[in-house]
Amino acid sequence: MFLLVNKLSMAAKLVVENLTVRYGEFLAVDGLTFQVEEGEILGMLGPNGAGKTTTIKAILGLLPFEGRIEIAGGVAGSLEVRRKIGYMPQSFSLYQNLTVEENLRFFAAIYGVSKGEVEKRIKELLEIVKLLNRKDELVKNLSGGMKQRLMLICSMIHDPEILILDEPTAGVDPPLRRTFWEHFRELNEEGKTILVTTHYMDEAENCDRLIVMRDGTKIAEGNADEIKKQALGGELIIIDSTKNQEALQILRDVGFDSKIIEDKIAVIVDNSARRLPEVVDILKKRDVSIAYAETRKLTLEDAFLRFVGEDDAMQSNSG
């Protein structure tokens, strides 16, 4: 019995099942299902309008939705559950006319952090994000990066079990982004569960698992390597030769999934390292002179572009 209870508490921290959110006629999220395990960092990828923020708002109980959301063992939006969640919204949203410390104190109070705990907690967090010497500054006088850091620690003031971060590094310079992610990893090692959305593919590599969204649905799920494989349905061999069109036809005839990408032949195979000699051999036998042939490591960015399409991806990066 004891074991069973233990096992249950180790189960998913967040279960989203068949989530559907409508804005009038528009389906912002359409039958989305996923889970976040305890102690996991789950990244949500997707272009603008894919439904990431809407999904987060539904999880926080800020929107009416259809389907089932179970978070920290409770119902989305209930008071007990809200106590256990730290939320950092996408756009800046703290009190501009309060000081750094006053903002922290306010959120500590409404999250019910005990009096004895508050002082210690505020000092600790300010030190982590190096804002201790700015604590009496009005928020409106802070730089963008400082505001972002303050937002992060405001969402952590009550030591939440789950952190929900909506593009926490948007508009943050690269060194600070790295600091943020180091901090996320530390929190994660302490056992915190993190759900994070991002546009930066290098950041996404830091996540234990990813889901890729488009048009309100999930189009891929897994760790970074799995996502890459799913994007192409395999691994990639790139070949350049004197007669690319002819070579393409030869490879297709023997059953390889091939296409021309940027004037080169791209061959999708189950295992690029093992298949490379075989592919080269076939072309040589047919007198195709090969300029070069190599296995190509797919980046997450490549995979993302495949999934969401170049146009959407461009839009999402600029927006």
Next chain:
Amino acid sequence: MSEVLAVFVKELKVILREKRLLAILIMQPIILITVFGYAFSGEIKNVPAAVIDDDGSFASKQIISAIISTEVLDIKYFAATASEAVDMIKRGDIQVAIYIPEGFYREIKNGRGEIRVFVDESNFNVAITSINLIERIASSFSRELKGGIAVEQRYIFTTKTRMIDFIAPAIIGVVIQMLGLILSASSIAREREEGTLELILATPLRSADLIAGKFLAITCIIVLDIFNVMLIAHYLFNVEVRGSILLLFAVQLLFLTGSIGLGLAISAVSATQLQGIQASMLMAIVSIFLSGFFYPLESMPEAARLIAYFIPLTYANLAFRNVMVKGNGLDVVFPYVAVLVFYTLLTTLLAIRLLRRKIGTGGVS
């Protein structure tokens, strides 16, 4: 409770650090009461008066000419009887009547000379000034003649008042409504605009605690404004509260609660702070002109009066005037209070309903 306190403190800080808002909060009530005060009070001079001289002696004539020479009273009539003069006061022709009975001069020497002063009770300042004047003249005469003159005061009740006595209660009403609306209408909208509303709603803070904290902060600020207006009205322009101050304050709080409720409701349906404030200003301006701010309801055109009956400020003004000017108690003002209770309940419920729908649990349950 500590959550309500946290919201309360936060709200006060946010409002007090917003310089433009703060300027409005401090200056608007002061400007209103001062401008109207100077425009409509003025020094007490040439108060229309009547004299009834039944004695017709040397002494009585001297006293009358002494009164005339001060220019405080303007003796317009020589009436035949005291009751005729009292009727004139009731009609509003005069505000003061001085009756010198037969045998006045004779009795001075016995130390029992008597002057009767009838004053219009509704105009407190005029009444006090007139009585003081006559007492001063009487006592200098009794010294001179080595006798005694008693001044007997009779207050005559009328419904007529000084303009500022009439307007001061309405200014309090306007301040409560306009500032209460502006503060509350911008309050929720500001949080929405700055994104803090969404953040707060993701915390365990109950919407009731949020509203309570905001309500208390706004009430605190407006109550200071009310005191400000009342102090200026009293010390600068001699406006009196003749009825119960407690009753007055209670009705003010009631009307304030209703105004905040209305403001929060407006706030819930307006997209931006600016929209909220504009809607409130419109409400306030319409209210001022049609609530009997300048003229009593009875002297307004019928169409305007019909609209006035639907404006809460009308009832607040009636209640404030009755308590401040006429000194009436709850027994008289209860119909107005009843309307205000209804208004307050209506707006508060509306605000809670709209805010719940707008921000509450987002219709999850």
